[in-house]
Amino acid sequence: xxxxxxxxxxxxxxxxxxxxxxxxxxxxxxxxxxxxxxxxxxxxxxxxxxxxxxxxxxxxxxxxxxxxxxxxxxxxxxxxxxxxxxxxxxxxxxxxxxxxxxxxxxxxxxxxxxxxxxxxxxxxxxxxxxxxxxxxxxxxxxxxxxxxxxxxxxxxxxxxxxxxxxxxxxxxxxxxxxxxxxxxxxxxxxxxxxxxxxxxxxxxxxxxxxxxxxxxxxxxxxxxxxxxxxxxxxxxxxxxxxxxxxxxxxx
Amino acid sequence: xxxxxxxxxxxxxxxxxxxxxxxxxxxxxxxxxxxxxxxxxxxxxxxxxxxxxxxxxxxxxxxxxxxxxxxxxxxxxxxxxxxxxxxxxxxxxxxxxxxxxxxxxxxxxxxxxxxxxxxxxxxxxxxxxxxxxxxxxxxxxxxxxxxxxxxxxxxxxxxxxxxxxxxxxxxxxxxxxxxxxxxxxxxxxxxxxxxxxxxxxxxxxxxxxxxxxxxxxxxxxxxxxxxxxxxxxxxxxxxxxxxxxxxxxxxxxxxxxxxxxxxxxxxxxxxxxx
Amino acid sequence: xxxxxxxxxxxxxxxxxxxxxxxxxxxxxxxxxxxxxxxxxxxxxxxxxxxxxxxxxxxxxxxxxxxxxxxxxxxxxxxxxxxxxxxxxxxxxxxxxxxxxxxxxxxxxxxxxxxxxxxxxxxxxxxxxxxxxxxxxxxxxxxxxxxxxxxxxxxxxxxxxxxxxxxxxxxxxxxxxxxxxxxxxxxxxxxxxxxxxxxxxxxxxxxxxxxxxxxxxxxxxxxxxxxxxxxxxxxxxxxxxxxxxxxxxxxxxxxxxxxxxxxxxxxxxxxxxxxxxxxxxxxxxxxxxxxxxxxxxxxxxxxxxxxxxxxxxxxxxxxxxxxxxxxxxxxxx
Numbered sequence: 001x002x003x004x005x006x007x008x009x010x011x012x013x014x015x016x017x018x019x020x021x022x023x024x025x026x027x028x029x030x031x032x033x034x035x036x037x038x039x040x041x042x043x044x045x046x047x048x049x050x051x052x053x054x055x056x057x058x059x060x061x062x063x064x065x066x067x068x069x070x071x072x073x074x075x076x077x078x079x080x081x082x083x084x085x086x087x088x089x090x091x092x093x094x095x096x097x098x099x100x101x102x103x104x105x106x107x108x109x110x111x112x113x114x115x116x117x118x119x120x121x122x123x124x125x126x127x128x129x130x131x132x133x134x135x136x137x138x139x140x141x142x143x144x145x146x147x148x149x150x151x152x153x154x155x156x157x158x159x160x161x162x163x164x165x166x167x168x169x170x171x172x173x174x175x176x177x178x179x180x181x182x183x184x185x186x187x188x189x190x191x192x193x194x195x196x197x198x199x200x201x202x203x204x205x206x207x208x209x210x211x212x213x214x215x216x217x218x219x220x221x222x223x224x225x226x227x228x229x230x231x232x233x234x235x236x237x238x239x240x241x242x243x244x245x246x247x248x249x250x251x
Numbered sequence: 252x253x254x255x256x257x258x259x260x261x262x263x264x265x266x267x268x269x270x271x272x273x274x275x276x277x278x279x280x281x282x283x284x285x286x287x288x289x290x291x292x293x294x295x296x297x298x299x300x301x302x303x304x305x306x307x308x309x310x311x312x313x314x315x316x317x318x319x320x321x322x323x324x325x326x327x328x329x330x331x332x333x334x335x336x337x338x339x340x341x342x343x344x345x346x347x348x349x350x351x352x353x354x355x356x357x358x359x360x361x362x363x364x365x366x367x368x369x370x371x372x373x374x375x376x377x378x379x380x381x382x383x384x385x386x387x388x389x390x391x392x393x394x395x396x397x398x399x400x401x402x403x404x405x406x407x408x409x410x411x412x413x414x415x416x417x418x419x420x421x422x423x424x425x426x427x428x429x430x431x432x433x434x435x436x437x438x439x440x441x442x443x444x445x446x447x448x449x450x451x452x453x454x455x456x457x458x459x460x461x462x463x464x465x466x467x468x469x470x471x472x473x474x475x476x477x478x479x480x481x482x483x484x485x486x487x488x489x490x491x492x493x494x495x496x497x498x499x500x501x502x503x504x505x506x507x508x509x510x511x512x513x514x515x516x517x518x519x520x521x522x523x524x525x
Numbered sequence: 526x527x528x529x530x531x532x533x534x535x536x537x538x539x540x541x542x543x544x545x546x547x548x549x550x551x552x553x554x555x556x557x558x559x560x561x562x563x564x565x566x567x568x569x570x571x572x573x574x575x576x577x578x579x580x581x582x583x584x585x586x587x588x589x590x591x592x593x594x595x596x597x598x599x600x601x602x603x604x605x606x607x608x609x610x611x612x613x614x615x616x617x618x619x620x621x622x623x624x625x626x627x628x629x630x631x632x633x634x635x636x637x638x639x640x641x642x643x644x645x646x647x648x649x650x651x652x653x654x655x656x657x658x659x660x661x662x663x664x665x666x667x668x669x670x671x672x673x674x675x676x677x678x679x680x681x682x683x684x685x686x687x688x689x690x691x692x693x694x695x696x697x698x699x700x701x702x703x704x705x706x707x708x709x710x711x712x713x714x715x716x717x718x719x720x721x722x723x724x725x726x727x728x729x730x731x732x733x734x735x736x737x738x739x740x741x742x743x744x745x746x747x748x749x750x751x752x753x754x755x756x757x758x759x760x761x762x763x764x765x766x767x768x769x770x771x772x773x774x775x776x777x778x779x780x781x782x783x784x785x786x787x788x789x790x791x792x793x794x795x796x797x798x799x800x801x802x803x804x805x806x807x808x809x810x811x812x813x814x815x816x817x818x819x820x821x822x823x824x825x826x827x828x829x830x831x832x833x834x835x836x837x838x839x840x841x842x843x844x845x846x847x848x849x850x851x852x853x854x855x856x857x858x
Contacts, residue, residue, distance in 0.1 A: 012294060013301070050445050077274035081452040091472065092442035093450075095464030097739040109453030111275050123263040137740045139471060157452060158270045182259040189262050281584040288580045295623070322628055326535050329695060339829050342836035350843030357840065359624050363529060374704040381699040389531040394624050401622045409621065428569025429614050430622075433576050440577055458584040463732030466581060470574055470602065470733070471741055477570035484566065 001026045001192065002047060002161070007056035009042055016042040018217040020056070026160075029183075029193040031203045031225060034213030035239045040196040041088065044165050047194065048085045049076055081110070084159030088166045090146035094138035099130065099149050102138055106157040124152040128182070144175040151182075161192040168199045180205050200229060200241070214238040275454040281462065282451065286444045293437045296430065299406050310505040311404045312412040317512045318400045324515060325392045330522035334388045337515065341395045348403065356398035364391040406430055428480075432473065440469050526594065526682055526722075527619065528634055530627030532703045533685055534693045541685070542632025548609065548640050555606035571607060572614035575599055579615070583725045591721060593729035594638055596678070597646030597671040601734060604746040605647040612639035633685055637678045646674025664731065671730040672723045676715065679722070683707070683714035 002024040009017040016039045024030055032040045045051045046058065052067040059065065060079065070076045087093045096102040103124050107117045125131045128148045133141060138149050147167070154162065167183075168176050176199075183206050187193045197203050203210060204225040212221040212228055212235075220238060221228055228234070235241045309317075325337055345353055367390045371383035401409070410426045443465045455461060533541075556568065578595035585591050599608035613635050619625040626634045650670030654663045687707035690700035705713065737744060 012298065045445075048449060050449070073279070074274050074276070077452045078272065080449045081270065081272050081274065085446075085449050087442060087446055089439075089442065091468065092439060093446040095443055095447065095461060095468055097460070097464065097736055106450055106452060109275070109277075109451060109455055110272060111453055120265065123265070127260050127262065127266075129259070139468060139740050153450065155266070157450070158266055158268075160269065178259060185259055185262060189267050279584070281582040281590040284582040284590050285580065288582065289577065292577075292580060292623075299622075319628065322530060323535065326531055326538075326629055329701065336829060339833040339836070342840065343832050346836040346839035346843070350847040353840060353843050354847045357844070363624070367529070371704070373709075374700075379699060379704040381695070381697070382701060382704040386531050386702065386704075390529055393530040393627065397621075397624045397628065401624065406622055425569045425572065425614055426618065428566055429572040429576070429618060432570045432573030433618070436570075436573050436577055437580075440581075459728060459732040460736065462581065462583060462729075463736040466578065466729075466733045467736035467740060469577065470737065471744065473570045473574045474567075474744060477567045480566040480570070 001061055003057075003059040004043075004046075005057045005059075007043075007046065007053060007058060009039075009046060009051065009053045009055070015217050017046070017053075020219055022211065022219065022222070024192065024194065026192055027187070027190050028209060029187045029207035030195075031207040031210045032194070032196040032213065033198070033200075033203065033210055033228070033240065035215060036198075038213035038215060038238075039217040040213060041165055044085070044163050044194070044196055047161075048083055048163060049079050050085075081106075081157050082159055083161040083163060084154035084157055086147075086150050086154055086162070086164040086167060088169060090143070090150040091139075093150045093153070094146060097137055099125070099133045099136055099138055099141075099152075102149055103153045103156050105153060110157070120156050124156045127155065128152045129178075143170045144172060147171060147175075147179075159191075161194065162186060164193075164195045166197060167195055168197060168202055176202060198240075200245075204229060212238060212240075272452075274452060277451070277454040279451055279455060279458065281458065282444055282448050285462075286441065286448065289437050289441045289444065293434065293441060296406075296434045296437075299401070308502075308504055309403075309508050310501055311408040312415040313501070313505050313508060314400055314404060315409065315412045315416075317508055318396050320512055321396050321515060322393050324519045325389050325396075328519055328523065329385075330519075331385060331388070333519055333522040334385065334392060336518060337392045338388060338395075340511075340515075341392060341399065344399060345395065348399075352402050356395060356402050359398055360391055360394035363394045432476070435476070436469055436473050439472060440465060443468065526634075526638060526679060526718075527616075527626030528630045528637075528682060528685070530629045532627075532689070533630055533633055534689060534702045535629055537685060537689065537692075537702075538627075538629040538632055540632075541630075541636045545613075545632050545635050545640065548636075549613065552606040552609040556604075556610060559604060559606065568607065568610050568614070571599070571603055571611035572618070575608075575611045576615040576618060578729075579619075581729075583729050585721075585725065591725040593722075593726045594642060594675060594678075595726075595729065596638055596642035597650065597667075597674040597726065598730040598733055600643035600647035600674075600746075601650060601667065601670075601730070602737070602744070602746060605643045607746075608643040608647070609639050612643065633682075637681045637685075641681050642674045642678040645677045646670040649673045667731050667734055668727050671726045675726040676718050676723050679714045679718035680711070683711045686710040686714070 002022070004020050004022040007017055007020040008015070018039075020039075020043065022043075032043060034040055042051070046053065049065060049070050052058075052065070052070055054067065057064060060083075065079065070079075094102055096105060100121060103121045104117050107120045108114075112120065122131070125134060128151060130145065130148050130152065133145060133149070138146060141149065147170075151164075162183075164183075167179060171179065180202055183193060183195070193207065195206055197206075207225055209223070210221075210225040210228050211219050214220045215238065221231070221234060232241070232245060235245065236243075321337060325334060328334060345356065348356075364387060367387050371387055375383040404412075407427065410423050410430075413423055413426075414420065447461055447465065451461075575595060578598070579592060581593070582590040583593055594612075596608060596612055599611055602608075603611065616626060616634050616639060617631065620628050620631050620634070647670065650666035653666035653669060656662070657665060684707070686703045686705060687710040689703040690706050693701040695701055703710070
């Protein structure tokens, strides 16, 4: 469904993505791993059409996603509806004055009637267990609650692909566990899941397949999460772990 | 343990179906335009930071002084020849720097000059040729001179240079914080605009509240950040006083620069008496 | 509304800068009183916020966009004195680092946008809010305050432009700086501000205040009740400032009307009157005719033309090479 071919991207003079080749099938769950600043976030932005490049090609459902096409608002809007993005910092994603409005923002734009919007919003709030916050201001919620609201407002668009940038960051263990279960449920429903993470403990529970970036901003490994995590040498080489790392089988 | 409570609910039916959605048409250029203008500022800030390696070869306080002198002389002079000489000098300097910076400096000065030319057109047609041509060329000189200064020197060095002109330390400190927070809050608002763009999949009926939400959140966050920063600084022993130390020596290039600027002063006086 | 250099005479710039000194002094003292301890970071962050506000595009009917200054908004959020300092710092950074607004004209720009705009806007807002004690009154205050603030600031800029041709002329009667008298500068500045920029400012200010009121009502600046006298004082000051030019509008108009037309008729010169430079033998039709700039020794003229030619050639080729690089580069946004 998503095909990246020899993608390169740089911010003025610093390289962020270096000859990336990646293919993701519908319904897959895939994790991007790598040290800080290796290009994970840039790749996610590229998949979401926030940035684009002329070097290499990006296809979504067989259709080329180019800078020119993204200028066409019909095209980019459809892409944004089909690929949902949960930002690393939930604060950036929330700008409405109540949680309800925040979640309703998407469906309202899609032209649903107010009663359809209401049922959708209530479903999403229930799904994430945040019904009681409906009237609250997102700004004053806690970090975990904000993350849930951010996910709910992407969920209400009913995207085919869910892209999450460091979803476990800043969450307490209980919320982390809840989020793992939630993402698994979502994935089991046939939806595609792309996450970037540093969290080596939870990564194999979220996704079967992982890709690993090294510090030259290129993909060095692509395979089963379990096998990747066992390859200590590789993980050390890409500066993701140090000597103290030790993989617990069957955790 | 309330495990049941910590389990997510089942997905509703509509989430299991594919959305056969055809986007509604909307005019929301303000998002793209805001992204572009904030992005430009951010990349400008990042660029000047990486200037460190290739930065200004001229002693920054002297460069600042020279630029101000030049702008002052250009503004005061009534001699068109003097303005032309200054412009030629600036073009010569401009041709010596790398093409990327050159384009950026020229884009701004050419833009403002063109704008001025349009503004001055009626005056020109009405017969006021002197001031319309004079102001247009002067504007080009001034903006180019400022561009050369801000594109070749690191901004931290620029604000530090102001100290040499007896600007209070505290003011320089505020300037530094401002630049830092333009970067930080700019990054935040840029991401918020991205998020708005990603979620704007159809027709937004309340554009004003979306825009206000972004600006309002940035304001609230900036307040929190400022408070955090104050506490952090207090923890590090900040009492409201701020001192800058800088030592640097003049090189031959600086003396050359001083000579050239003195030359302009002499030229200014020479043409002034005509 | 950022005035670039060379539109105003250096002496006007100096006068406006001098006028700002007591304002800044008072603002710094007031902010020190109002903000407990040395909470200086707040000012920097406020300035950064004010800078970014000017980057935001406000949606307008029909899909177009406009920029707001946000001076009244800042004054309502942070108080007029803190707003004055924040806008000043933001303008300083724009002038010094972004080439937006002149260095010499900095004082004038501050006078218009860091002093007149936030203070006038704020006092109107406060006056209405204090006298009409209801939610409606407050919104009326926001709307009228921000609308009046930006338009009065634009009027100030127009006056600064307009006095230039009155005060600064050369022997031939040609304006040395901005050539437009009040009859041109005031409508040119005010019409777009009354019709578009003012509306943008109102919408921007009101929308953000409504949002912050909902989300975090405790963060507003609580200023003392404005004395009606203070507002009258400000208005009176402005009125004193205005007639300085308004009285002279007649003569300015006269100059442009009668004298100049007379010159056109009698002088027989197509341009109407002879530019100063022309009298000295300078040819304005081409910048460097025959590779020799009149008024300069011939050799120097050649040299100057050569330097300009070489520099322009190099710049041209560098731009060309840059364009090629750009084509192969990345796209963002």
